[in-house]
Amino acid sequence: MDEMQKLQLMKLEEHSFWIIFWTLCAIVVGQALMGAGFREIAGELAALLIAGGCVTVLCLKNGLWSVSYQPSRKTNVVFSAGAALALGAVYALRAFLVLRKPASLELAWGIVLPMAAVFAVCFVLLEVLRGVYKRRRDQLDDVEEHKE
């Protein structure tokens, strides 16, 4: 296999990885909407956590963040809010469409509180990762500078 074929294979593998990743996400959401408990989706969640964790650790180790987004507090707020809204949507759909619960203040809190928790956890985690990324980036740039 020559360099172009290796590059093509890597691109195919990358696309395949993200197709599998997002398909698994969709499956988890779908199962949650159909009323599946934690035990039923534990396998898929474990696969997602392992894949996501590996990508995160390897990217940080190599000083990589994202192709499309700069690491900043603003983007971290946006993505944390996106995750919270996605969770809220799933919880709300599950409560009204699957479990057929009547609207109540208690139910609203049952949706809003997990959303707030997810926002907080995501934001803190992303901020910690941003700090780690910056330190690693400085470290890698410093090493490259000394080698010259």
Next chain:
Amino acid sequence: MARNVKIKAARAELDMTQKALADAVGVSRQTMNAIEQGNYNPTIRLCRAICKVLGKTLDELFGEENDDEQ
């Protein structure tokens, strides 16, 4: 990306087929064709191997003037 006609011309000078050049530098004919068609940017290592086989310099085969050719 512009087509690299200089490689084709250099091959013709040596009466070398695309397959022969590909074999000489250790890549597939598909890759050599992609380089000549301007669909793939080879690494500097492969560029140097191609130059060595064709007896040309990097500038002669991959110089900036190639960017203007269609």
